[in-house]
Each structure stands twice: as structure tokens, then as C-alpha cells.
Amino acid sequence: MTMNDDFLHRIRIEPPRYFIADLKTRLDQTAKDQTRRLSMQFRGLIMGGLIAGAALATGLFAARILHPLPLDGNSPSLMAPSIVGNQPPRLRSQPSTTSDVAEAPSGKSSGADKTGRLGIGASVAVAAHIKAATGYMNRNLNLYPQFAEPTVSMMSSNAVFASLCGAGGDSIGAAVVDRRIFPSELDVCHRLGKRIAELKIGYEAIALVRSGLYDAPKLGVRSLFLALAREVPDPLNPGELIRNPNTTWDQVDSSLPNEHIDVSGPPLSGATGIALRELILKPGCSTFPTIAALKETNPERFKDVCGAIRADGVYQIREGSRNAGNNPSDFTDYLNANPQAIALLGYQERTLRAWNLAAASIDGVAPSPSAIRSGSYPGARAIYIYADTAVSHMRDFVLAVWSSVGNPPGDALTDTTLMSVDSDEERGLWKQVLTLPELKLQREEER
Amino acid sequence: MTMERATPSPRAREAESPVLDWNQIYLELAPRVYNYFRYRLGQEREVEDLTSRTFEKAWAARDRYRRDLAGFSTWLFKIAQNLIIDHFRSQRNQVSIEHAINVPASDITANDLERQSDLSRLALLTRVLPERDRELVALKYGAEMSNRDIARLTGLSESNVGSILHRLVQTLRAQW
Numbered sequence: 001m002t003m004n005d006d007f008l009h010r011i012r013i014e015p016p017r018y019f020i021a022d023l024k025t026r027l028d029q030t031a032k033d034q035t036r037r038l039s040m041q042f043r044g045l046i047m048g049g050l051i052a053g054a055a056l057a058t059g060l061f062a063a064r065i066l067h068p069l070p071l072d073g074n075s076p077s078l079m080a081p082s083i084v085g086n087q088p089p090r091l092r093s094q095p096s097t098t099s100d101v102a103e104a105p106s107g108k109s110s111g112a113d114k115t116g117r118l119g120i121g122a123s124v125a126v127a128a129h130i131k132a133a134t135g136y137m138n139r140n141l142n143l144y145p146q147f148a149e150p151t152v153s154m155m156s157s158n159a160v161f162a163s164l165c166g167a168g169g170d171s172i173g174a175a176v177v178d179r180r181i182f183p184s185e186l187d188v189c190h191r192l193g194k195r196i197a198e199l200k201i202g203y204e205a206i207a208l209v210r211s212g213l214y215d216a217p218k219l220g221v222r223s224l225f226l227a228l229a230r231e232v233p234d235p236l237n238p239g240e241l242i243r244n245p246n247t248t249w250d251q252v253d254s255s256l257p258n259e260h261i262d263v264s265g266p267p268l269s270g271a272t273g274i275a276l277r278e279l280i281l282k283p284g285c286s287t288f289p290t291i292a293a294l295k296e297t298n299p300e301r302f303k304d305v306c307g308a309i310r311a312d313g314v315y316q317i318r319e320g321s322r323n324a325g326n327n328p329s330d331f332t333d334y335l336n337a338n339p340q341a342i343a344l345l346g347y348q349e350r351t352l353r354a355w356n357l358a359a360a361s362i363d364g365v366a367p368s369p370s371a372i373r374s375g376s377y378p379g380a381r382a383i384y385i386y387a388d389t390a391v392s393h394m395r396d397f398v399l400a401v402w403s404s405v406g407n408p409p410g411d412a413l414t415d416t417t418l419m420s421v422d423s424d425e426e427r428g429l430w431k432q433v434l435t436l437p438e439l440k441l442q443r444e445e446e447r
Numbered sequence: 448m449t450m451e452r453a454t455p456s457p458r459a460r461e462a463e464s465p466v467l468d469w470n471q472i473y474l475e476l477a478p479r480v481y482n483y484f485r486y487r488l489g490q491e492r493e494v495e496d497l498t499s500r501t502f503e504k505a506w507a508a509r510d511r512y513r514r515d516l517a518g519f520s521t522w523l524f525k526i527a528q529n530l531i532i533d534h535f536r537s538q539r540n541q542v543s544i545e546h547a548i549n550v551p552a553s554d555i556t557a558n559d560l561e562r563q564s565d566l567s568r569l570a571l572l573t574r575v576l577p578e579r580d581r582e583l584v585a586l587k588y589g590a591e592m593s594n595r596d597i598a599r600l601t602g603l604s605e606s607n608v609g610s611i612l613h614r615l616v617q618t619l620r621a622q623w
Binding site for chain 1: 469470471473474477478481482485486495498499502503506507509565566569584587588589591616619620623
């Protein structure tokens with residue numbers, strides 16, 4: 001590479017997101033402390049003035065008692081010559097004792113809910129990030145009382161927006177969802193006088209990996225559905241659903257090798273399991289017209305067929321598994337020793353690199369930061385946070401969540417599927433993170 | 448003096464002395480200060496600490512610069528310069544070659560790694576340069592300052608800054 005002006009500029013990097021967010025929080029706190037100190041000093045000055053005034057008034061009063069003025073109120077030196085002679089003294093009217101000080105209005109604080117805990121609705125598993133964000137706030141913001149960990153309720157994105165805008169069930173203060181709000185949903189918020197801010201916080205992505213010693217598998221959403229679902233269409237009678245009989249990959253797709261289906265992953269109730277069902281199995285099962293038709297005719301059955309993963313040992317829960325436990329070394333040893341073994345993980349580029357893992361392409365697209373961000377990789381989707389800006393500490397909270405997504409809590413083998421936006425997107429979003437502007441949408445943006 | 452001159456319109460006054468948006472200023476200056484320290488140190492270690500200290504000092508008295516971004520930015524980099532001088536003073540006799548070797552942070556990408564290795568190499572080349580020249584490289588390419596701002600900060604003339612930097616790039620290119 002040629003050493004020139006341009007090259008010297010290109011050695012620059014963007015500072016890490018957690019650092020920028022941390023420092024910003026500290027600086028904001030410093031600014032607040034300064035304002036508070038100034039306010040205290042000002043109040044001290046006022047109090048000092050009042051005390052001095054009171055002391056002076058008391059002194060004058062005492063002096064007057066001890067050394068009464070002439071009853072006509074004039075000082076001897078200024079006494080006008082009396083033309084009436086010995087008239088009785090005139091009493092001056094007493095000044096009004098009514099206080100002019102108005103009482104401060106006893107306004108109610110807004111924002112916090114009845115329990116003081118922020119309610120969050122999520123269609124994405126973000127509990128670990130919310131917990132990390134709470135810790136981040138309490139460590140960095142000196143809040144008193146401490147910021148209580150929000151309650152996270154998992155629900156569909158439709159239900160999330162209904163709750164956020166107070167139209168259905170319990171109201172929530174923020175939502176973490178896998179799609180953008182529709183203008184009609186936002187209208188409901190506006191009608192209720194809620195100011196909602198939107199921020200893209202990153203992407204949810206999963207990967208199916210094999211040891212880097214072997215070739216990366218080439219899979220598809222349809223073949224993965226046929227490999228992992230509890231029920232699949234009967235090959236002889238596609239209108240019927242049967243218990244999944246497939247045990248080798250070539251049974252689900254003739255172009256795949258004759259290898260045992262051996263997939264392990266975290267518990268299916270966690271973030272990675274939910275993402276597997278939402279991003280892979282549901283689109284995979286929708287490729288079968290008879291199952292897709294259930295969505296309209298029998299939504300419950302559709303949900304059951306597309307969301308249920310087989311429990312016959314083909315999909316092994318990694319937690320507690322002897323072969324692939326939560327120890328990274330056990331995990332990679334197992335994959336190295338079993339060429340057919342595939343593991344399900346939340347996608348983290350550095351984990352793949354560090355553990356020498358080869359990620360499967362899905363429908364011809366291999367996971368990579370650029371494929372995920374462009375939306376071409378089927379195992380990923382963009383994630384947004386919507387926040388009611390009237391809730392106290394909301395700006396700090398959103399900043400903390402945003403920061404936490406860039407820095408997954410704990411070891412990457414924990415159930416983490418979120419990855420941050422890239423540095424280009426980040427530059428465009430920082431202003432939004434820090435100011436949480438109210439979201440306004442045009443009608444034509446609907447669907 | 449006309450009345451118009453004596454009492455400029457509120458709009459004109461606002462244009463002349465806008466109130467600074469500190470969020471925006473932070474977002475603009477933080478990467479520049481961060482990279483200034485990277486170029487000065489030739490590595491990632493302690494960059495975050497020095498950047499934080501620079502901003503904390505500056506933020507404590509930022510209200511003095513409520514309407515003067517140029518003044519604030521110059522002052523901020525002056526703080527950064529003083530901190531790096533103190534840092535080198537305290538590190539004297541402790542600098543080892545290991546400092547030029549990067550310990551990659553956990554969330555850096557392949558591109559970042561490549562940039563860091565280029566930075567380490569640059570650090571080895573600039574190590575033999577005079578202190579003033581190293582400072583100019585960091586201000587120009589790390590902090591992305593204009594020659595005019597560098598001149599204001601260093602006391603050199605603007606044309607002098609330009610010619611020194613031109614010569615420096617040629618020297619570095621020959622050794623790269």
C-alpha cells in the first residue's frame with residue numbers, strides 16, 4: 001500500500017462504541033453535577049442574604065425597643081416644628097403581615113409507572129441486554145434510588161406496539177422489536193399524546209456452524225425445516241403431516257450429503273432458539289403451500305407446526321450435554337471430532353474467528369456483517385427500540401441498551417444473538433441516540 | 448452609526464453567535480481526540496484513558512466557550528497536548544518495544560486489525576523523528592486538523608506547517 005496523505009488518514013479508526021457511550025454518560029453526569037453545584041451555591045447565597053436580612057431586622061427591632069424613637073416617628077434632627085403644640089401622638093398603621101410568598105404548585109412527577117419499574121415489551125429475546133444496560137446505568141449514573149431492572153414481557157410485535165401506545169393490556173415504556181412501527185400504530189400513540197422515539201439498535205443473527213477443519217455446510221430454510229421440525233409433510237402424501245422421519249441430510253435435500261443430521265444448540269426457549277424458529281423454521285415451513293395455508297385457516301396449528309422442533313435427539317440441547325457443554329474447549333473439541341456435527345449459535349464474527357468455525361450458508365448466502373446488514377442473509381433481521389420519551393431516565397436507558405448491544409454481555413456462548421450496527425450506520429444514529437427525537441412517519445410508509 | 452448597525456436583528460445575532468450543541472461537538476471531537484492519542488502513542492493502550500481525561504477536563508469548564516467552537520476545539524487539543532507530555536514524562540525510561548505491539552481489543556474487525564498493524568509500523572518509523580514532527584503528524588492525520596488550526600496550536604506559521612508535513616510524508620514514504 002502506498003504511503004501518502006490518504007493512507008495516513010485511513011489508519012484512523014472509530015473509537016469503540018462502549019467507550020464513546022461510557023464517556024458521554026460521565027460527561028453528562030459532570031455537567032449535571034456542575035449545574036447542581038451552581039444551583040446550591042446560588043441557593044446558599046440567597047439563604048445567606050435572608051439570614052443576614054433577618055439578623056439586621058432583629059437588631060433594628062431590638063434597638064428600637066431599647067432606644068424608642070420619638071412617637072411621631074421623626075428623628076430628632078429631622079423633627080419639624082410643631083404648629084399644633086402638645087397633640088396626642090399619632091399611631092401609624094401597622095404594615096400588612098400577609099405573606100407575599102406563593103406556594104409552589106404540587107405537581108406530580110411523570111414518567112415512571114406505578115411500581116417504579118420500567119415495562120418493556122419485546123418480540124426479541126433481549127433480557128440479557130436489558131440486565132446489562134441496567135447494570136451499566138447503576139454503575140455510571142449515580143442514580144438514587146437505583147434504576148430498577150425493567151420487567152421484560154415477550155410478545156408479538158403487534159401486541160408490543162399496542163401496549164406501547166396504551167391501547168391493549170398493560171402499558172409499557174419501551175419496546176424492542178423486529179420490525180418498524182406502522183404509521184397507523186404510531187397514530188394511536190400520537191392520539192394518546194405519547195411522544196415515541198425510534199432507534200435501530202442492531203441486528204439479530206444466528207449461524208449454523210461446523211468446525212473450521214471441514215467445509216462450511218450449504219443449507220436452506222426449507223431443508224432446515226425438514227431436518228429440525230417436529231412434524232413435516234408426508235413425502236407420499238404432502239397434504240398430511242407426519243412425525244419427522246428424516247435422519248440424514250440427503251433425505252431432506254438430495255443435493256446434500258448422506259450425513260447424519262446432528263445439530264446442537266442452546267435451549268430453544270432462549271434467544272437463539274426463538275430466532276431459529278422465527279428466522280429459519282417459519283420461512284422454511286411456509287415454502288409448503290399446505291402448511292402456509294394454515295396461517296389463514298388455523299393460525300394456532302400453523303404456529304405449532306412451524307415453531308415446534310423435534311425432541312427425538314436429532315437436535316441436542318447443548319446446555320448439560322456431555323459432548324458439547326458450555327465450555328468453549330469442549331464445544332470446539334466436539335465439533336472438531338465430529339465432521340457431521342453442526343452447532344447453532346448467535347452470530348458473532350469474532351467467535352467464529354476465535355474458535356475457527358465455518359458458518360453455513362443459508363439459501364446461498366453465508367453470514368457476514370455485510371450480508372446481515374444488507375438483509376440478504378436469511379438468518380438475520382434488524383432490531384429496533386421504541387421508547388416513550390416521557391418516561392424518566394429513558395434517554396440514559398436507550399443509550400445503555402444501545403451500548404450493550406455493541407458489547408454482548410458475558411461469554412459469546414451465552415445466548416446472545418444481537419450484533420450492533422456498523423460504524424457508518426452508527427455515525428448516522430449517534431445524534432438520535434443522544435437526543436431521542438420524536439418519530440414522525442408518512443402514511444405511505446405503511447407496509 | 449445607523450440604527451440597523453446598532454441593533455442587529457435577532458436572526459443576525461443568532462448567526463453570529465450560535466449556542467453550541469455539546470452533543471454534536473462531542474460526537475465530532477471525540478474520534479479526533481481519540482485518534483490523536485493513537486497516532487501519538489502508536490498503539491491502543493491508554494488511548495481511552497487519555498481521551499477521557501481530556502474531555503473531563505474540558506467539560507468542567509466548557510461554559511466559557513458557549514459561543515466559540517474554534518476556541519473550544521483549540522483549547523481541547525491544548526489539554527490533550529499537555530496530557531500527552533505528562534504521559535511521556537511519567538513513562539520515561541519505561542518505554543519498551545512491546546508498546547508498539549498491539550493487543551487487539553475483543554470486538555475489533557479484520558479491517559481494524561490491519562489499521563492497527565499499519566499504525567504500529569508508522570509508530571516505529573516516527574519514533575526517530577523529532578518530537579515536534581511526531582506532534583504534527585498526530586494533529587494532521589489523527590486529529591484531522593487543518594494546517595491553519597495546527598499553526599494556531601503550535602505557534603508555527605501555516606505555510607511552515609504545510610512544508611514540514613510535506614517533507615515528513617516524503618520521508619515516511621521512503622522508509623515504508
